Amino acid sequence: MSNHTRTIVYSGVLAAAYVVLTLALAPISFLQIQFRVSEILKPAVLWNPVFAVAFGIGTFLANLTSPFGAWDFVAMALVDAVAALVCWWMRRWPIVAVAVQAVLISAGVAIFPLHFGGGLPIVLSFVSVLASQLILLVGGYYLVWRKAGPILFRGTR
Amino acid sequence: MRGGNKKELVSKLAALRDDPPAQAAYALTLLDAKNGLEAVRAALEVLAKHPQDEARPKLRALYEHYAAHNGTRDVGAYTRSAILKALRRVARPADTDILLTAVTTYEFPPPAFAEEAGMLRGGALIVLSEVDEQVARYFATRLLADGYTERMSGEPALTAVQVLATQEEWLPIYFCAVQSANGAPAEVVADCLRQLTAAPLPVVQELVKQFGEGENLPALVGLFDLLLQHRSGPQGLDFLANFLQTTHDMDLYRYLCMVMATSPHASAREALAAAGRYELGRAKLEVLREVLELAPPDPALAELRDHIAPSHGGKRG
Structure with a gap:
């Protein structure tokens, strides 16, 4: 399989896994106090910037059922893709990169769906979402991607 | 060059597959990084199959392009490995500079910062062995003990074993095998043992003692x-x-039966036949039957086949 094909396949798998995990755990995937387990997939972007598109698409599809409507499935899809790209740009410092990704996503969630969509206070929402994001992204990097990333994604970019 | 045009280059190259000289000539024109990675890699694949002397300077320039900036243009060194494959049959002693650079390339790209140029070092060693045997011998010995040998592929140590074996340099190979406790990947140790076919018999007996009762399956x-x-x-x-009589590992049992049954030496086939006659285990008898069906005609094996035929095996097993 060519590297190009592998990138496309992995992108599809990551986007699909993100949607499935989010919807399967929907009760804890939305709202101000959330623990979206699918976020654990996002540090994968450290190995390939194309995965930013996969997460953008995954977020769009997963959030179609969100109670906050387009603020969640349009704005957050863009925020997730941009946050993932920033993470990839900072890949030389992986822990910092995923932490920045977590901060950007948390800010996006607090501003767009929760504040504009749901009228909730930005700062409180940001702190609440950031806690779970840091656990999932930094933990995901350490527990999953630090070992699996080089094996799965090597040579895909 | 725009993405669409780059795709056309690859399509045009693929369309020439029925005319190898024309395809190789066209591939030559694609050896420029501006044509995009996909087109360059496709051209390199064609040139590896149909080597062209005229490609040599372009391949050198291309290598230098991808090696620049500490290899960030070619993370994982896949393109540089492909360049060396295309260079292999047209390489000259004057290319030793590039080959020495490649054979000593170590890269640790983010985010994992794990070494990723093992395949490049192995590939460069092969070309180097065809350009300058003497220098290659030294670098093969160095790569045999490469601290960054990939656990999955065993590269570049596996290639080093092959190069040293081709040059009949047995001592480094023997050293690597007997020092396996120091962390050489199991596949590398296995290949070292496999290559020691010229070792004196007392040495072989010692190897049987060292590895015969271990649990290192590839080494066995x-x-x-x-x-x-x-x-x-x-x-x-x-x-x-x-081993045939005592092992409980059916994969090893099957492998050993197969290599003994297909050995060109009658003594090996006879040893299998002798061991098989006393086999009682149902699973092993089943494996033996399968192997004997695939084995070439041989009187000893034919006798064993009759002996363990289901009518016998069923009663005995």
């Missing part, structure tokens, strides 16, 4: 190959027969 496979392919004929047949 290497040991079987060594014993059955030794230059002075099959060795350690008693050990092999005993």
Whole structure:
């Protein structure tokens, strides 16, 4: 399989896994106090910037059922893709990169769906979402991607 | 060049597959990084199959392009490995500079910062061995003990074993095998053992003692190959027969039965037949039957086949 094909396949798998995990755990995937387990997939972007598109698409599809409507499935899809790209740009410092990704996503969630969509206070929402994001992204990097990333994604970019 | 045009280059190259000289000539024109990675890699693949002397300077320039900036243009060194494959049959002693650079390239790209140029070092060693045997011998010995040998592929140490074996440099290979406790990947140790077919018999006996009762399965496979392919004929047949009778590992059992049954040496086939006659285990008998069906005609094996035919095996097993 060519590297190009592998990138496309992995992108599809990551986007699909993100949607499935989010919807399967929907009760804890939305709202101000959330623990979206699918976020654990996002540090994968450290190995390939194309995965930013996969997460953008995954977020769009997963959030179609969100109670906050387009603020969640349009704005957050863009925020997730941009946050993932920033993470990839900072890949030389992986822990910092995923932490920045977590901060950007948390800010996006607090501003767009929760504040504009749901009228909730930005700062409180940001702190609440950031806690779970840091656990999932930094933990995901350490527990999953630090070992699996080089094996799965090597040579895909 | 725009993405669409780049795709057209690859399509045009693929369309020439029925005319190898024309395809190789067109591939030559694609050896420019501006054409995009996909087109360059496709051209390199064609040139590896249909080498062109005229490609040499372009391949050198391309290598230098991808090696620049500490290899960030070619993370994982896949493109540079492909360049060396295309260069292999047209390389000259004047290319030693590039090959020495490649054979000593170590890269640790983010985010994992794990070494990723093992395949490049191995590939460069092969080309170097064809350009300058003497220098290659030294670098092969160095790569045999490469601290960054990939656990999954065994590269570049596996290539180093092959190069040293081709040059009949047995001592470094022997050293690597007997020092396996120091962390060489199991596949590398297995290949070292496999290559020691010219080792003196007392050395082989010591290797049987060291590896024969261990639990390093790849090393056992290497040991079987060594014993059955030794230059002075099959060795350690008693050990092999005993292994067949005592092992509980059906994969190893199947492998050993297969290599003994297909050995060009009658003594190996006879040893298998002798060991098989006393086999009682149902699973092993089943494996033996399968192997014997695939084995070439041989009187000893034919007798064993009759002996363990289901009517017999069913009663005995």
